[in-house]
Amino acid sequence: MVQSAAAIETDLKKNYLQGETIVVKISGNIIEPFLPEQVKFIRAGHVQEIPVIYELKKLDDNYYIWALAPKSPGNYTLILNDLTTTLSGSPKKVEFRQNFSIEKNLTDYSVSPGFIISEKDFSIQAQLYLDKDIKINVDYPSKREFMLKPGNNVLDFKIEGPPGIKIISVGKYSIPINILSGSQSSSINAPYSFAPNYLTKTFSVNEKNKTARFSIVNTGEKEIKDIQIIHGDYFTLYPTEKITLKAKESKEYTLTILKSDGIRLQDQISARSGEWNIVLPIKIDFEEINDTPIKKNEDYRCSELGGKICTDSQKCIGTLNSSQEGLCCIGSCAQKDKESENGGSIMGYILAILVVAGLIGLYWKYKKTKPDQNPLPKKIKEAEKIP
DSSP states (O other): OEEOSSSEEEOOOSEEEETOEEEEEEEEOOOSOOOGGGEEEEETTOOSBOOOOEEEEEETTEEEEEEEOOSSOEEEEEEEEEEEEEETTEEEEEEEEEEEEEEEEEOSEEEEOSSEEESSOEEEEEEEOSSSOEEEEEOSSSOEEEEEOSEEEEEEEOOOSSSEEEEEEETTEEEEEEEOOGGGGGOTTOSEEEESSSEEEEEETTOSOOEEEEEEEEOSSSOEEEEEEEOOTTEEEESOSOEEEOTTOEEEEEEEEOOOSOSOEEEEEEEEETTEEEEEEEEEEEEOOOOOOOEEOTTSOTGGGTOBOOOTTEEEEEEEEEETTEEEEEEEEEEOOHHHHHHHHHHHHHHHHHHHHHHHHHHHHHHHHOOOSOOHHHHHHHHHTOO
8 A cells, every 4th residue: 555645635624613514625646436435534543433424426527525524623534545546657556644623613504415416406405503593695506695594404406507517605615516417418419329318227235236238329320430438436337448330320338336335326427529528417326125024005006006026936126015916026026046946845855855764764673673472383383393
């Protein structure tokens, strides 16, 4: 592990108030995916990670971390583990550390989240720790005032203007936002497009292979050369090289999710060729899928519940509901483990054979040791042999 502060930079401040929203921009040539589990906060004099609410996202060419400052004063360290960057032109793993302090006073209010990635109108929550109302100013989509009341407040924002990354003011905080738009997926007069034009998918948190597919389609009458795919670090794409599409030709891509923290992923993929740049918005949700108690919905058909009836050779990965046709699986039907079933049957046969063999053994043992019920004939024969 190489430690270096020169390869990576942040705008982390030296001091924060208790409960304050921390928004940190991370700059540097990070050449491999940087994931939330590589972020840690520790307190001075300790080695164990302290519990901090935080989130990590990549917006454009930079990463951002937002966190709620601990409510215990003292000295802390932000640690970024296993970052792959370049030192003297060569790839190196670095561990970045930066110290900051939490002061004795509590902040007047905090906001969350500390950044936004959205294709539609969004909300930001503001927590006021004072016992009286205060006014704060915002400058998006236009300048206006919000009155904060003690406790939790919800600030609603409407998306206006072109898509892209902006820094907006929410009171004393500067919040980066990345505005996505479904209309981005088909730039005006672009000779190629994504299919689908908006990628949304839900995975189980424990699912091992989180993959999705999409295509780029040449919708024009001429060949399009050197289409380059640009994407964030929360997933990988295959193929990776630039492509050329003939008229009406398409190319399929496989997207593999690297993210594993269970928090919704909203990002985008760009496809560039010459003057054209089209964007595919992506929304990935995660949910816990377990066997749960059966819910009763006998008044509905399984199809009306959005589920399916699993066969005897299948098991339900999801929630079982009762329906007019029987047990309805809200999720997916997967084949049962045949090896386990066969293994169970074979073990049953073996146990049966062992039981039968044991009974036969006991029978022969009993027959050999059982006394004759009428010993007189045997004694007469023995007497006749005496001279």
